[in-house]
Amino acid sequence: MSHKLSLSLPPNLENPIVAEQLNTSEEEKIQKNIQVHSFCEHHFVPVIGIAHVAYIPTEYLIGLSKLNRIVHYFAQRPQLQERLTEQIAYSLKQILETEDVAVYIEAKHYCVMLRGAEDIRSTTVTMHLSGKFQQDCYREKFFRAIR
Numbered sequence: 349m350s351h352k353l354s355l356s357l358p359p360n361l362e363n364p365i366v367a368e369q370l371n372t373s374e375e376e377k378i379q380k381n382i383q384v385h386s387f388c389e390h391h392f393v394p395v396i397g398i399a400h401v402a403y404i405p406t407e408y409l410i411g412l413s414k415l416n417r418i419v420h421y422f423a424q425r426p427q428l429q430e431r432l433t434e435q436i437a438y439s440l441k442q443i444l445e446t447e448d449v450a451v452y453i454e455a456k457h458y459c460v461m462l463r464g465a466e467d468i469r470s471t472t473v474t475m476h477l478s479g480k481f482q483q484d485c486y487r488e489k490f491f492r493a494i495r
């Protein structure tokens with residue numbers, strides 16, 4: 349599935365960021381409430397929301413602020429929220445060489461708020477859970493943390 353996504357990784361993030369030797373046990377790293385400012389590629393109106401991103405390091409650690417940079421990088425172009433979610437997940441897998449990645453995005457689409465539906469409170473949720481995050485314990489830990 350990921351193969352269909354052609355994407356360039358964010359500048360300066362192509363190479364393993366910090367090849368810190370991991371002595372610790374596998375602990376999930378979670379970055380919450382990352383701002384998502386994008387544009388709906390259909391209507392060219394703002395898409396505003398937040399992303400929560402998590403991974404379980406195998407060999408590589410990434411500076412947590414880099415997770416914000418990855419989200420911002422893919423959000424800066426007009427987007428579909430589904431594709432944005434997949435691109436973030438895919439790039440994390442590439443960079444960190446792990447399948448254990450979780451991405452959760454909740455956003456307001458101004459096209460939904462202002463056009464036909466006029467539903468001010470409605471938000472759109474997309475997520476990508478792979479590797480260990482498909483197991484109950486990791487998934488629940490992630491959702492408890494981002495609540």
Ligand SMILES: [Zn+2]
Pocket residue numbers: 388389390391392457459460
């Ligand atoms: Zn739209």
